[in-house]
Amino acid sequence: MATGLFGWDLLYASVEKDIKSNQDILVCLTHLVLVSNGFKCIGLGESKNIDGSEAKSEALPKGWNEDYAIRYVFQGRLYNFKATPLDDGVMLNLIRADERTVSLLQLNAGSVAQKSGTLDEMIPDHKNVVDLIKRQLIDKVVVSKKSREMSSQTEPETTGRRLDNPLMVPSANPLRGPALPDPLGRPDILGVPSNYGRSDLDPFGGIDPLRVPNRILPPTGGGMIYQPPPLPSFPGVNPGVPPGSIPPGARFDPFRPPPDTDRFASRGPRRPDNDEFPPPGYDDMFM
Structure with missing residues (x-):
């Protein structure tokens, strides 16, 4: 067949007398897909333990369709298969015993056209059914959960480094203008657009306030704090x-305007400014 799935005729011949429903046929097909992908059947039950002495087979064990609980091994690990009949189909579960990971797949009983004949006659859409079993039931538990977690942790780091994508390069901010050059050639440590508001954002002018500033260079701070x-x-x-x-x-x-802006500075710091209110009763002739 084009799907690469072989052995259906032999499998069906060995269990033909046990087939009673469309669900039985879908479980047989699932077993064939498991065996075709390297799984070996070791019997019935739901035990989560193996000792390595179990007999391995590609055939379905006797009584396989009583509870639909079948055990498989793959690469030395135990897998428990469980099928639950539904009104219009069957629910399939495959459990990886060592990591307790579970995959789930629901198949429609309507995909089975008849209970005898070739695979194409019994399940006309068997190619898609086989693909679903492979991707949704097997692949999701065969890959280790630890491997998936490691790949999910490293994926953001690799996908985030898209330096070759021109759309990922941060664009220039259209609101940022070119910084005005400092008269003394000092770099713009704050990166303020065009140095607007720099005196408010950097009142100390880049000078450590805990140290005495260098008076050789004029201060560049200011803002709302009094300039020394x-x-x-x-x-x-x-x-x-x-x-x-x-x-x-x-x-x-400051307690008052600085001397260079005080029009009465020449009168001395203790002389009033002549703009105070007169004392109480100033114009009372009876005082």
Whole structure:
């Protein structure tokens, strides 16, 4: 046959007197597919243990269609086959005993046209039925579960490295403009588009705040934190602040505008600005 499945005539001749239903024929075909793929029958039952002394055969044992519980060995491992008759078909299960993995396949009893004759006459669509048994029932338990788990773990790593696919190359962000060059040639450590908002994102200008900044280079930070004076704090430089209370290069929230923006700076830090409210009763002639 074109399917490469041989031995149906001999198998059917050995069990013809036992055939009673379409389910029997489908179980016989499943047994033939198992044997054709290297499985050997070692008897009936549902025991999960073997000792290696079991007799192996390609024939169905006597009483095979009473409970549809047949034991097979393949590559030294035990497989338990179980079939459950249904109203319109049969449910097939193949269990790999050492790993407790199970495959399941349901076949339609309507695929059996007659209970005698050649395989083509009995099951006209037997090629597709054989393919289903091979893929859905056998292949899913023959391959080790550990091998499948290892392949599933390594698959994302291999499939994720699609560097040759131009669609997988990350495209440039259209919202990112070219970074403006730093006047002193320093790299843009934050990667901010066009340096917009850099002073707010990097108030320390890339300088370690726990160390005294280098006063040779002008500071590049800023933002909403007060920019320190160009020289260490001296009396009169930070009005209203006790001398020595501000470490050199420290940034702080000022108590008043800095001297260069204070229009009354020349009057000294203790002179009022003449913009305070008058005292209570200022214009009361009886006070």
